[in-house]
Amino acid sequence: MLLLALDTATPAVTVALHDGRRTLAAADEVDARRHGELLLPAVDRVLGEAGASLGDVTGIVVGVGPGPYTGLRVGLMTATTVGAARDIPVHGLCTLDGIAYAAGTAGLEGPFAVATDARRKEVYWARYADARTRLTEPAVDRPADIAAEVGDLPAVGAGARLYADTFTGVRQDMPEHASAAALAALAAERLDSGDERGFLPPLPLYLRRPDARVPANYKVVTPR
Structure with a gap:
């Protein structure tokens, strides 16, 4: 291998x-x-x-x-x-699973949360029972909207560091x-x-629709 x-x-x-x-x-x-x-x-x-x-x-x-x-x-x-x-x-x-696994390798025991910076004042995040077991589907939210779910859990990742007022258990010594x-x-x-259930198709997990939009009411120009 x-x-x-x-x-x-x-x-x-x-x-x-x-x-x-x-x-x-x-x-x-x-x-x-x-x-x-x-x-x-x-x-x-x-x-x-x-x-x-x-x-x-x-x-x-x-x-x-x-x-x-x-x-x-x-x-x-x-x-x-x-x-x-x-x-x-x-x-x-x-x-997020990779970050959780790295945190476990660094000595963090569960449960904990992982959050990365999603920009627009939002985070990508999930909760984990331990370094190998994710409890929630990956999501994108404003930190204030998930405060009750992450609470005082230990938290790792750049998103947790950026919004430490929500991720009050942020671990600065863990992977960012x-x-x-x-x-x-x-x-x-x-x-x-032999357990491949955790693998995903190699397709992007965006969680948001793309910013690009077809312009509305645009003028169509055709050759004469």
């Missing part, structure tokens, strides 16, 4: 290579505006550090979000293109953004156990 994992659903451009037992190489860079520019060089760098090539990869793991439209599609298009070109499986995982190394480890664990 050699898994290439990547995630661009948060400001982090994160890539990792995992052999089913451990992370062989990883690259993480936080830049919310340069996902498309940074991702492929990061893939090349990770493969080079591990002494591997795309021809050695047996599967792709990709974070499907939730996340903003532009950044999220960079990772998903890259993952599906590589998967199709190499004829290898592409395993989608909820990005997605980690491809955590996604890869979680995927390897599930593949090894």
